[in-house]
Amino acid sequence: MRKIMFMFLLFLWVFLSAVPSFARTTQLNYRLKWLFNTSVAGDIYADAKGFFNDVGLNVTVKEGSPEKNAINELELGHADFGVASADQVIRALDKGAKIVVIAQLFQVNPMQWIYRTDKPEIKTLQDLKGRNIGITFGGNDETIMNTIFAKAGIARQEVTITGVRFDFTPFFKKKVDVWPVYRNSQGVILKDKLAKAGEDVYFFNPSDFGVNFVANSVITSADMLKNNPDIVEKFLSALLNGWEAAMDPANEADVLKAVKQKDKEANDEIRQKQLNATRSLIKPSAAMKIGTIDLPAWTQTEQMMLKERQIKKPVNIGSCLIQIK
Amino acid sequence: MLFRRIYQFLIVYSVAIAFLWMIKMGLSLSDYVIPGFSLVVETAGQVFKEYFFDVINTLSVAVLGQALSIVLAFTVGISGRKSSWIGSFIKVTAYNIQAYPIVALAPIIFILLGDGFIPRLMIASMICYFPLLLSVLGIMATPVENIEHFYIVTGRMRWQLEVKIRAFENLSKLTTVISGSATLAMAGTIVGEFIAANAGIGYSIRIALYQSDLAKILVALFMIGIIISIYQGILETLGEQMKSKWSISNGGEVL
Numbered sequence: 001m002r003k004i005m006f007m008f009l010l011f012l013w014v015f016l017s018a019v020p021s022f023a024r025t026t027q028l029n030y031r032l033k034w035l036f037n038t039s040v041a042g043d044i045y046a047d048a049k050g051f052f053n054d055v056g057l058n059v060t061v062k063e064g065s066p067e068k069n070a071i072n073e074l075e076l077g078h079a080d081f082g083v084a085s086a087d088q089v090i091r092a093l094d095k096g097a098k099i100v101v102i103a104q105l106f107q108v109n110p111m112q113w114i115y116r117t118d119k120p121e122i123k124t125l126q127d128l129k130g131r132n133i134g135i136t137f138g139g140n141d142e143t144i145m146n147t148i149f150a151k152a153g154i155a156r157q158e159v160t161i162t163g164v165r166f167d168f169t170p171f172f173k174k175k176v177d178v179w180p181v182y183r184n185s186q187g188v189i190l191k192d193k194l195a196k197a198g199e200d201v202y203f204f205n206p207s208d209f210g211v212n213f214v215a216n217s218v219i220t221s222a223d224m225l226k227n228n229p230d231i232v233e234k235f236l237s238a239l240l241n242g243w244e245a246a247m248d249p250a251n252e253a254d255v256l257k258a259v260k261q262k263d264k265e266a267n268d269e270i271r272q273k274q275l276n277a278t279r280s281l282i283k284p285s286a287a288m289k290i291g292t293i294d295l296p297a298w299t300q301t302e303q304m305m306l307k308e309r310q311i312k313k314p315v316n317i318g319s320c321l322i323q324i325k
Numbered sequence: 326m327l328f329r330r331i332y333q334f335l336i337v338y339s340v341a342i343a344f345l346w347m348i349k350m351g352l353s354l355s356d357y358v359i360p361g362f363s364l365v366v367e368t369a370g371q372v373f374k375e376y377f378f379d380v381i382n383t384l385s386v387a388v389l390g391q392a393l394s395i396v397l398a399f400t401v402g403i404s405g406r407k408s409s410w411i412g413s414f415i416k417v418t419a420y421n422i423q424a425y426p427i428v429a430l431a432p433i434i435f436i437l438l439g440d441g442f443i444p445r446l447m448i449a450s451m452i453c454y455f456p457l458l459l460s461v462l463g464i465m466a467t468p469v470e471n472i473e474h475f476y477i478v479t480g481r482m483r484w485q486l487e488v489k490i491r492a493f494e495n496l497s498k499l500t501t502v503i504s505g506s507a508t509l510a511m512a513g514t515i516v517g518e519f520i521a522a523n524a525g526i527g528y529s530i531r532i533a534l535y536q537s538d539l540a541k542i543l544v545a546l547f548m549i550g551i552i553i554s555i556y557q558g559i560l561e562t563l564g565e566q567m568k569s570k571w572s573i574s575n576g577g578e579v580l
Contacts, residue, residue: 066534066535069537071357071358071537072357072358072537075352075354075355075357075358076352076354076358077352087536088537091357091536091537091538092355092357092537094357095355095356095357095360095364096355096356096357097355097357097358098355136535137532138531138532138533138535138536139535163523166432167432167435167436169436310536
């Protein structure tokens, strides 16, 4: 009898001591858009350095992929927060999804085009004429390039369009002159490979020519924002503090170490170059606060998608952008 | 046979899509996650013609790939039917190569050969070749003792006769395997197009996936299903006709 009583008291003690600690932390899932690599350094750093735990949140940061769409997961209840590109957000709104954007991570879209310096630099959009340009049919880069052609008044016959995918061989073999890359990941790797072969490259950045197509942003469900504004605020402040710390050059060694734990693919030198490239896209100037939502760029993105018939009707994107102070 | 295939597919497709719509209603999901009936119908109206020609394009590659794999499987299967060293080498090689997933090999093929017609044909053939080869090897390596014994003891057995006896005695199995491999050839071609190609329904599905457009994917799946059902039905009907013809010409009953 005494043994049973002892067991009961022990169980009660374990239970009572466990309850407050459970109540203190909130379990959340955060789905990224792509695999763990340097372009999500801030997300990795916020998790690794306990930024979420500090505000009482227990956040599981999950890597993404083409099949793991954060918007789907928000609706299905598998994630509470996620990262999605502007085109995904606008398409989802067009189809009735109830989501909101609470921060814009990339101030400059990493989707750019790489080309060799043996061809003249593209200083005006007219310089694209006569070139063989790679496009991922159905991808963001197709929408961006079509907008550029329309803006510059370039007819399809004045350029050669080649459909591209993961394999860079046509670019290495110089069959395609201008190749779409993510500036801070593939762009760094390609530039490095070509440098080793004695070749130098330029990057063609559409935003330099006034074409601003927004990239990755942090999203959540409208219900989450309405019912748990305190959790949204805590999550976002922890995440953005993590990003601010990760983009601070003083923390570079620490950030690279945290990224290396998750991303075994790239080598140390490449990771460092990728981090530098990411810094200039996330925080283009010291004064720029990470997470700032660029309303004109979002409006332009919506207009581009409308013109390209990727959405049927305007979604009034401004009403779904919530800049939390 | 043909109509049975088609209505069987329609039943399976309808059940699957009804299940999706039940989930959509149960969880109040938007059209972005699971498209509603009107969106699927509207999308079908927009892409039906384009997807129809895409599926026909894919099917033409799949049919050629299947034909190629049948020729290859019979050539290798007949050569490897003996329990000699070379026969067992061919069998072991076939089993080992089958162990490699085609999705891992496909990118290498596309890097080496580009993204034209030949790589799609190769991938389609590779996917349906190995199951065919294993069946052909199994059939050709198994003697039909009660018939072959007579030709062996009378000294009239030749390799051509041996192959004919074994093929005829297993005709039902062979036609089933060949019609079944049509699905594999189609799946192989779609996988190839999905990974890296610039034409076909697999390529269109990849573009729809980029745009998270499940309505387009559902329409594409419908088109693939209905056309592969027709193709399989035709193959099975041809198989039945062949079996009847062979049996009657040999003085036997319809199998």
